[in-house]
Amino acid sequence: MMTKNILHQKGIYFLSLDLKQLTDYIEEKKPTQIAVIVDSNTDSNCYHIIKKIIPFHQKIVINPGEEFKNLNTCSHIWQEMTDAEFDRKALIINLGGGVIGDMGGFCAATYKRGIDFIQIPTTLLSMVDASVGGKLGIDFNGFKNHIGVFDLPKRVLILPDFLKTLSPMEVRSGFAEVIKHCLIQDKAMWLEIQKISQADILGGKIDWQPVINHSILIKANVTDIDPTEKGLRKILNFGHTIGHAIETYCLGIVGRKLLHGEAIAIGMITESYLSFKLGNISQDDLNQICQYLISIYSKVAFSQSDIDQILPLALQDKKNVGGAIKMALLNSIGDCGYDFEISKKEMEQAINFYLGL
Amino acid sequence: MMTKNILHQKGIYFLSLDLKQLTDYIEEKKPTQIAVIVDSNTDSNCYHIIKKIIPFHQKIVINPGEEFKNLNTCSHIWQEMTDAEFDRKALIINLGGGVIGDMGGFCAATYKRGIDFIQIPTTLLSMVDASVGGKLGIDFNGFKNHIGVFDLPKRVLILPDFLKTLSPMEVRSGFAEVIKHCLIQDKAMWLEIQKISQADILGGKIDWQPVINHSILIKANVTDIDPTEKGLRKILNFGHTIGHAIETYCLGIVGRKLLHGEAIAIGMITESYLSFKLGNISQDDLNQICQYLISIYSKVAFSQSDIDQILPLALQDKKNVGGAIKMALLNSIGDCGYDFEISKKEMEQAINFYLGL
Numbered sequence: 019m020m021t022k023n024i025l026h027q028k029g030i031y032f033l034s035l036d037l038k039q040l041t042d043y044i045e046e047k048k049p050t051q052i053a054v055i056v057d058s059n060t061d062s063n064c065y066h067i068i069k070k071i072i073p074f075h076q077k078i079v080i081n082p083g084e085e086f087k088n089l090n091t092c093s094h095i096w097q098e099m100t101d102a103e104f105d106r107k108a109l110i111i112n113l114g115g116g117v118i119g120d121m122g123g124f125c126a127a128t129y130k131r132g133i134d135f136i137q138i139p140t141t142l143l144s145m146v147d148a149s150v151g152g153k154l155g156i157d158f159n160g161f162k163n164h165i166g167v168f169d170l171p172k173r174v175l176i177l178p179d180f181l182k183t184l185s186p187m188e189v190r191s192g193f194a195e196v197i198k199h200c201l202i203q204d205k206a207m208w209l210e211i212q213k214i215s216q217a218d219i220l221g222g223k224i225d226w227q228p229v230i231n232h233s234i235l236i237k238a239n240v241t242d243i244d245p246t247e248k249g250l251r252k253i254l255n256f257g258h259t260i261g262h263a264i265e266t267y268c269l270g271i272v273g274r275k276l277l278h279g280e281a282i283a284i285g286m287i288t289e290s291y292l293s294f295k296l297g298n299i300s301q302d303d304l305n306q307i308c309q310y311l312i313s314i315y316s317k318v319a320f321s322q323s324d325i326d327q328i329l330p331l332a333l334q335d336k337k338n339v340g341g342a343i344k345m346a347l348l349n350s351i352g353d354c355g356y357d358f359e360i361s362k363k364e365m366e367q368a369i370n371f372y373l374g375l
Numbered sequence: 376m377m378t379k380n381i382l383h384q385k386g387i388y389f390l391s392l393d394l395k396q397l398t399d400y401i402e403e404k405k406p407t408q409i410a411v412i413v414d415s416n417t418d419s420n421c422y423h424i425i426k427k428i429i430p431f432h433q434k435i436v437i438n439p440g441e442e443f444k445n446l447n448t449c450s451h452i453w454q455e456m457t458d459a460e461f462d463r464k465a466l467i468i469n470l471g472g473g474v475i476g477d478m479g480g481f482c483a484a485t486y487k488r489g490i491d492f493i494q495i496p497t498t499l500l501s502m503v504d505a506s507v508g509g510k511l512g513i514d515f516n517g518f519k520n521h522i523g524v525f526d527l528p529k530r531v532l533i534l535p536d537f538l539k540t541l542s543p544m545e546v547r548s549g550f551a552e553v554i555k556h557c558l559i560q561d562k563a564m565w566l567e568i569q570k571i572s573q574a575d576i577l578g579g580k581i582d583w584q585p586v587i588n589h590s591i592l593i594k595a596n597v598t599d600i601d602p603t604e605k606g607l608r609k610i611l612n613f614g615h616t617i618g619h620a621i622e623t624y625c626l627g628i629v630g631r632k633l634l635h636g637e638a639i640a641i642g643m644i645t646e647s648y649l650s651f652k653l654g655n656i657s658q659d660d661l662n663q664i665c666q667y668l669i670s671i672y673s674k675v676a677f678s679q680s681d682i683d684q685i686l687p688l689a690l691q692d693k694k695n696v697g698g699a700i701k702m703a704l705l706n707s708i709g710d711c712g713y714d715f716e717i718s719k720k721e722m723e724q725a726i727n728f729y730l731g732l
Contacts (some may be wrong), residue, residue, distance in 0.1 A: 089446060096515060096522060128485075131512060131523045132603070155488060158453060165453060166488045167524055246489070 037071050040111075040136065043173055044073060049109035049134065051075070051102060055095065055122040057082035060114040063183040064140050068113065075111075076102050080118075087117045087157050089135075089165070095125040109134050112171075115141040116148035120163065123154035127169040136173045140180040142192025142226065143278060146199070146233040149174045151241035151251075168246055176234070178226040186220040187277060190314065193219060194257075194279030196229055198286060199236040199315075201307070202256050205352030207232060216314050252346050252356035259345040260365060261285020263332035267324065276318065283315040287375070288368035292360055293348035295367075303351050308375055317375065325369050329362055394428055397468075397493065400530055401430060406466035406491065408432075408459060408711065412452065412479040414439035417471040420540040421497050425470065433459050433469075437475075444474045446522070449628050452482040466491050471527075472498040473505035477547035480511035484526040493530045499549025499583065500635060503556070503590040506531045508598035508608075525603055533591070535583040537642040542575040544634060547671065551614075551636030553586055554668070555643060556593040559613050562709030564589060569663075573671050581726060609703050609713035615703040617722060618642020620689035624681065633675065640672040644732070649717055650705035652724075660708050665732055674732065682726050686719055 044052070045052040052075035056065050059082045079096045080091050099108070112122035112135060119137050126135035139149040155166015181189055193214075211229075218224055237254065245252040265281035268274045286306050294304040319329070333343055343365070346356040401409070408687035409432035413422050416439045435455045437448050456465070466640065469492060476494050483492035496506040500712070512523015538546055550571075557565035568586075575581055601607040622638035625631045644665050653663040677685070690700055703713040 089450065093446065100516065100518060100521065128512075128522050130521065131510065131525055134575075153488065159457065161457060164457065165485050167485055168488055238635055297658065 037068060037175065037177070039173060040068070040138075040175055041071055043136065043226045045367075047134070047172075049107055051104050051108040052111065053078050053099060053104070053108070054101070054111045054113055055080065055118055055125075056113050057086075057118055060118065060140050060183075064113055064138075064180055067177075067179070068111075068138065070167070072111070080121075081166045082117070084117055084157065087121050089158070090157060091121060092125050092156060095122065096129060099125070099129055104129065104133070106130050106133055109136065109172075111136045111138060113138045114144070115139065116144045119144055119148050120154055120166070121156050122154055123169065123171060124166055127154055127167050132169065134172045136175065137171045138175045138177065138180075141184055142181055142189050142230070143195060144192075145176050145178075145181075145230050146192060147237065149176075150234050150237045151209070151254075152245060156234070156235050174234075176227075176230055178230060181226055182222070186222065189222075190216070191277035191279030193314065194282040196233045198257055198282065199233045200252075201286065201290075201348065201351065202253050202346075202354035203240070203352060204232075205235045205350075208351055214251070219314070249356070253354035254346075255356070256346040256354050257282045257286035257289050258347070259285065259332055259343065259360075260288045260328075260368065263328050266331050267328045278316070281313055283311045284318060284372060287311055287372050288365070289345065289347055291368045291371045292345075292358075292364060294363070296347065296358065298347065298349050299351060312375065320369065320373060325366060328369065329365055332365060333362060362372060394425060394532065394534070396530060397425070397495075397532055398428055400493065401466070404466070404491070404529075405466075406464055408461050408465040409468065410456060410459070410461070410465070411436050411468045411470055412437065412475055412482075413470050414443075414475055417475065417497050417540075421470055421495075424534075424536070425468075425495065429468070437478075439474070441474055441514065443530065444478050444511065446515070448478060449482050449513060452479065453486060456482070456486055462491070463487050463490055466493065466529075468493045468495060470495045470497060471501075471694065473501045473698050474494065476501050476505050477511055477523070478513050479521055480528060481513055484511055484524050489526065491529045493532065494528045495532045495534065495537075498541055499538055499587070500548075500552060502533050502535075502587050503549060503683055504552045504594065505592045506533075507591050508611075509602060526609070531591075533584075533587055535587060538583055539579070543579065546579075547573070547576050548634035548636030550671065551643070552641040553590045554671075555611075555614055555639065556590045558643065558647075558705065558708060559610050559703075559711035560593045560597070560709060561589075562707075569667050576671070586642065598679055606713070609732050610711035611703075612713070613703040613705065613711050614643035616640045616642065616689055616700065616717075617645045617685075617725065620685050623688050624685045636670055637675070640668045641675060641729060644668055644729050645722070646702065646704055646726045648725045649702075649715075649721060652721070653704065653715065655706050655712075656708060669732060677726065677730060682723060685726065686722055689722060690719060 044060045045056045052072060054075055055078045057080050061079050078095055080086060110122055110126040112119050119139060123135055126133050137149040139145040152170045154169055156161045158164035193212060197211060200211050214224060240251055261282040261284060264284055265276055265278060268276045290304055293299050342359045342361045344357045345360055346354055347358045349355045409429060409431055412435045414437050418436050435442060435452055467479055467483040467490065469476050476496055480492055483490050494506040496502040509525045509527045511526055512520045515521035554568060557568050571581060597608055597611060618639040618641060621641055622633055625633045634716060646662045647661055649657050699716045699718045700712045702717055703711055704715045706712045
């Protein structure tokens with residue numbers, strides 16, 4: 019496993035263990051004004067940790083949750099920046115999960131055509147995924163991440179201590195992206211990562227720092243090669259075509275909501291099955307993937323009626339030819355391809371395979 | 376004068392005389408969907424010229440004028456794109472003046488984190504200024520171009536025929552930016568351009584194509600060197616510090632509205648006076664500038680009360696030290712510098728100089 023504390027990837031710094039990188043940046047760049055964007059959760063749980071080391075600054079508080087990731091909240095953020103007379107040399111620090119990072123980054127990237135911003139992700143999911151790769155944006159009338167830009171933060175500070183502010187289930191959810199990064203890019207790490215058990219995660223017994231560093235490096239390498247998702251970057255969608263459909267479906271039903279990683283785990287099992295059916299991975303590989311993911315995330319039950327509603331969601335908003343869809347699938351463990359054409363029927367078989375486990 | 380029909384600047388093509396560049400682009404890139412954004416003016420006067428040569432497309436019509444250059448209109452544009460199921464390979468064609476180009480470009484640059492767009496400016500002002508250099512954006516709660524991004528169109532098509540759809544006063548307004556480009560970058564062209572008289576412009580007697588090509592090349596060279604206005608690009612603000620303040624002031628008074636170029640002409644006279652006071656240009660240079668600009672734009676009267684209200688506008692929203700402001704001023708005819716510190720008192724003297732002409 020990697021143990022470096024600071025990764026430097028195309029001018030972006032990832033730091034573990036302390037906040038010196040942040041104070042160094044501020045001392046060097048001397049921003050004219052600073053704002054920290056938080057939601058009410060990170061305001062209570064995380065803000066006090068960084069408050070004292072940041073010189074005079076504004077705090078912009080927004081409501082927590084995906085349902086506030088919209089233009090109205092952006093207008094609120096832009097207005098607060100305007101009221102505080104932020105100029106082009108101001109700095110935004112986004113302290114929170116994916117919603118704060120995506121939306122706060124978008125507001126910074128568009129204020130006066132772009133001011134500097136720093137991401138301080140507070141969830142495992144945003145540490146290993148949302149904070150890396152420059153995707154910024156908001157939802158628009160029900161469409162997820164529909165309005166946005168690609169822009170890179172000046173720093174991404176990874177402080178695993180913030181994970182202590184999360185529920186163990188939230189940490190487990192973020193871990194799904196860690197597993198995904200191993201499956202699509204690093205077979206050796208896939209073998210290594212399986213030493214982590216559900217009990218380790220829920221019991222808070224993991225030293226996350228090397229795990230996070232490894233995961234970020236994989237994502238950063240992919241997004242450096244293809245920042246705007248013309249090709250290679252699509253492999254990061256492994257597990258997400260069926261996974262997102264399941265997540266969206268369950269979101270709409272009281273009492274059945276799944277966390278992102280819980281849905282992506284099902285997506286990875288079903289899409290590994292499709293990889294197996296194409297002859298890309300062996301029966302043993304498939305068994306190993308299913309066994310480990312279920313040991314971490316347990317099984318979720320779906321009825322035929324559920325499946326009938328999930329499948330159209332997976333097909334939605336894509337260029338379909340005869341009910342087929344393009345997805346990222348494993349070429350082998352540690353190697354992922356993209357633009358594999360899969361039919362609705364094959365997806366249904368994959369979900370039934372999951373249910374039969 | 377330059378007479379090339381096609382200029383190629385860092386992958387952006389400027390075309391005169393025909394629309395082949397547009398049809399070639401569409402044939403080559405095969406966008407999945409196309410929308411033409413117009414306002415009610417360009418819908419009536421310009422759309423019919425390009426309608427037939429563009430394959431199946433949507434038309435998105437917005438209200439004309441700066442007062443609609445806001446988030447509400449963006450939401451309307453994004454919604455129409457969403458309703459038509461535009462994907463990442465859709466194409467936006469912006470047909471209009473600066474408002475359409477800036478706002479339509481911003482909507483394209485942020486829809487699904489950026490789709491391709493083409494600018495077809497229909498005013499002289501947008502042909503020689505707004506369409507070049509990648510500044511996109513909208514106004515926000517009274518602040519001009521407050522929210523936006525830098526992004527380059529795939530093509531900028533210059534069709535001087537559209538100038539026939541404008542009032543002569545609009546053409547004269549755009550001409551101020553042509554004069555500015557000569558003064559800040561090309562002494563030889565400054566001598567040449569003075570052959571154009573007010574009667575030529577108002578009488579529609581100019582062959583605009585070589586004039587526009589020259590002007591675009593100057594702006595494109597500057598913005599290529601400094602796309603995000605960290606330094607050199609500031610010279611494009613020559614005439615605009617005092618000019619913008621006068622434009623804003625007059626906008627608020629019924630019956631005194633000035634077109635952009637009419638205000639910038641006064642800005643160029645007053646800021647040339649300041650360049651002269653610094654010893655950068657000679658008395659003869661100053662006289663020549665004043666004489667030519669007044670021959671084109673005539674004189675506008677201001678009272679002491681007007682001046683007292685204009686000066687604070689010029690100082691507004693800038694980092695002032697003791698009532699001073701930084702502006703772009705001529706080093707000599709054809710050469711412009713930036714970050715010259717000018718006091719409020721000096722600005723007042725400059726406006727009084729203009730009034731005394």
